[in-house]
Amino acid sequence: MEASQNEQFERLILPHLGAAYNLARWLVRNPDDAEDLVQDAMLRAVRFFAGFRGGDARAWLLAIVRNSCFTWLQRHRAAELNEEFDEETHTPTAVQASQEQSALAGEEAGRLRSALEVIPAAFREAVVLREIEGMSYKEIAAVAGVSIGTVMSRLARGRERLRGALAPVAERQAGAKEGAGP
């Protein structure tokens, strides 16, 4: 029975290591800490695996990973997490600053990457799970432990910021297509 549990873990949970690392990497934004957190979260997953009753293995694992990450953020970057509460005053500037930085790189992917890095962690989490992992609202809600309505509003607010970061590019493209004048 024990051996089959090992096999089951490998079959059901390990394939989602990539999603786990990607989420952690986006949440803590630092490769070394993300590695440590994921390794730690996988061991916690092993420990709790006996309590996993089937269902969505990816959401189950990602919930463990995100909880580790948010606990870590609370401990090491509490100021940044608290920023979310007065995001209106802080983040637009941060988005702008990061945009200016990546404007040097000049490419869309770089702008998107830096804009995503500076939006509040809860919005970033929803956007990463939706746009990179392609998860449904229900799955995201299960990972983040919030209601589907909250998922929708976090996505809306996160995307609003990101649209802002992309807007100049989109306008330029539209201008080029129309062959517009000045």
Next chain:
Amino acid sequence: MTCEESTRLLPGYFDGELDLVHTLEIEEHVRGCAACSRALEGDRALRSAFTRADLRFAVPARLEKNVRAAVSRAMPKESPSRKNNWQWAFATAAMALFAVLAWRLLPITQQPGPNAMAEEAIANHIRSLMPGHLSDVESTDQHTVKPWFDGRVDFSPPVENFAAQGFPLIGGRLDYLGHRPAAALVYQRRKHYINVFVAPAPGIADGREPRVTSQGYSALAWTRGAMSYWVVSDLNPMELEEFARLLRGER
């Protein structure tokens, strides 16, 4: 539909998460509203930018190797000796204790309160009304619905058909509530659907929660025998209360 409503629901529309009625209403609104139509265009542009940018971080090979090694070390070994069994029993007990403590202590700030849970139950109810979402097992027979949950949830929800009292059972579904799997039983009263969410509530004392109403739906919640129940419907409060009494066995 007002612009305010449309703005709120637009992400759901864009992500294909809305029911048909709201989808049609949004489409109609967007046709006549430049601001909402621009926002939608912006979301589309954003999504294609995400697709082109491919922002996924690849797992470092070293991490994958370390995790595999750590996992096989941490997993119980095959045919352990008697002494190992003892150690494992002890370790498992310690972990179970840790898990229980973590479960009880950590969620103080994270665990949604009863009101948030009721809100979530209402959101689940609304979602369940979308085409094809209402039930995973369609049956008016409690002896079909009850076994269906075996192997899907680690508890046995009480399933009873109240057709004789005018609340026929029409199916069951697996759902999530408060971040954990919950059994959802679907009943009907005339044209109204009623979702009953059942989930274990270890260590929670028996009792009832105040009624929560939101968006024209009511939620009743109570705990009995270490199981929590949420009943959600757009049915009038009196009949919903009557149904709740049936469920609680207070005839």
